[in-house]
Amino acid sequence: MLDRLEVPVIAAPMAGGASTPELVAEVGRAGGLGFLAAGYQSLEAVATQIKETMALTDKPFGINLFVPGVKSTVDLSAYRDRVRAQAPAEPGEPRWDDDSYAAKLELVMAMRVPVVSFTFGLPEPHDVHRLHAAGSTVVATVTTPAEARQAAAVGVDALCVQGCDAGGHRGTFTDDGVSPGGGELFGLLAALRLVSARVDLPLIAAGGIVHGADVAAVLAAGAVAAQLGTAFLSCPEAGTAAAYREALAAGTRRTALTRAFSGRPARGLVNRFLVENSPHAPAAYPDVHHLTKPVRATGDPELMSLWAGQTYALVRPAPAAELVQRLRAEARAALDSAAMRIPPL
Numbered sequence: 001m002l003d004r005l006e007v008p009v010i011a012a013p014m015a016g017g018a019s020t021p022e023l024v025a026e027v028g029r030a031g032g033l034g035f036l037a038a039g040y041q042s043l044e045a046v047a048t049q050i051k052e053t054m055a056l057t058d059k060p061f062g063i064n065l066f067v068p069g070v071k072s073t074v075d076l077s078a079y080r081d082r083v084r085a086q087a088p089a090e091p092g093e094p095r096w097d098d099d100s101y102a103a104k105l106e107l108v109m110a111m112r113v114p115v116v117s118f119t120f121g122l123p124e125p126h127d128v129h130r131l132h133a134a135g136s137t138v139v140a141t142v143t144t145p146a147e148a149r150q151a152a153a154v155g156v157d158a159l160c161v162q163g164c165d166a167g168g169h170r171g172t173f174t175d176d177g178v179s180p181g182g183g184e185l186f187g188l189l190a191a192l193r194l195v196s197a198r199v200d201l202p203l204i205a206a207g208g209i210v211h212g213a214d215v216a217a218v219l220a221a222g223a224v225a226a227q228l229g230t231a232f233l234s235c236p237e238a239g240t241a242a243a244y245r246e247a248l249a250a251g252t253r254r255t256a257l258t259r260a261f262s263g264r265p266a267r268g269l270v271n272r273f274l275v276e277n278s279p280h281a282p283a284a285y286p287d288v289h290h291l292t293k294p295v296r297a298t299g300d301p302e303l304m305s306l307w308a309g310q311t312y313a314l315v316r317p318a319p320a321a322e323l324v325q326r327l328r329a330e331a332r333a334a335l336d337s338a339a340m341r342i343p344p345l
Contacts, residue, residue: 006031012229013064028059067121163188163207212330263288
């Protein structure tokens with residue numbers, strides 16, 4: 001399915017409310033593929049979003065699940081005291097949970113969502129078989145060639161290759177707790193070439209893509225589609241908070257990788273919370289996510305997790321369907337221009 005999209009553009013799953021049924025439906029209507037994000041949502045909310053999306057469109061769409069990791073044994077009392085001293089809201093209680101992974105997996109199978117993707121790890125091989133039996137295409141998010149080989153071994157249909165320039169959480173299977181990105185970092189084009197040399201699966205490219213020329217570049221590098229997240233945050237159909245939209249529109253902040261908000265490496269706009277807490281943030285996900293959640297919910301842009309890719313300042317806000325069509329036209333123009341620069345043999 002992924003290599004037969006009318007427009008090889010995918011709206012990334014963005015947990016936290018940005019990915020909405022309306023956004024997904026509009027991207028599909030324009031010929032692309034939209035994703036819902038099941039992460040952080042209750043089972044009932046996920047079911048409602050799937051039903052609403054199916055009511056809005058008859059086009060294929062996807063949903064993303066967070067694969068639970070191992071429980072952290074880190075003592076978070078010092079970090080909690082640190083956050084409490086900085087914020088106007090009382091921090092939450094740090095805790096580990098599996099984000100209702102098993103129940104959400106059963107739900108997407110029962111509702112026969114066309115595309116199901118996984119982040120932070122891999123589904124079990126028998127669950128991949130069950131998803132295939134339900135008619136779903138299965139996608140795994142990978143950040144390294146080693147992860148790509150592991151994903152291929154469990155039988156997934158395609159890989160979403162995430163470069164280190166991507167906004168939001170790194171999709172790494174394990175966090176080394178030391179490196180800024182949780183492990184070795186690869187730019188998107190390097191990641192695509194390295195992964196394609198090791199596995200024979202369709203590749204979706206993700207990381208810093210905001211223009212049709214970027215789409216053309218990853219297609220030329222071997223991807224079957226480009227996945228964009230940050231570029232869709234400013235669409236009117238997205239559920240992006242007002243303060244978040246304003247920070248993106250200003251385009252004045254740099255981006256950085258941090259564990260400060262969730263305990264897992266993620267790229268976002270640099271603000272006071274990120275600067276003051278990144279050096280002290282432990283590798284403890286989702287414990288830190290629950291700890292900082294009330295603080296992030298205050299709506300203060302200096303305390304929010306403002307996830308964004310490195311090229312966010314180049315985003316040109318537009319309705320989702322218009323954005324997809326603009327990317328299509330720009331990609332076609334870029335490919336035509338490149339073809340003219342390389343004469344036939």
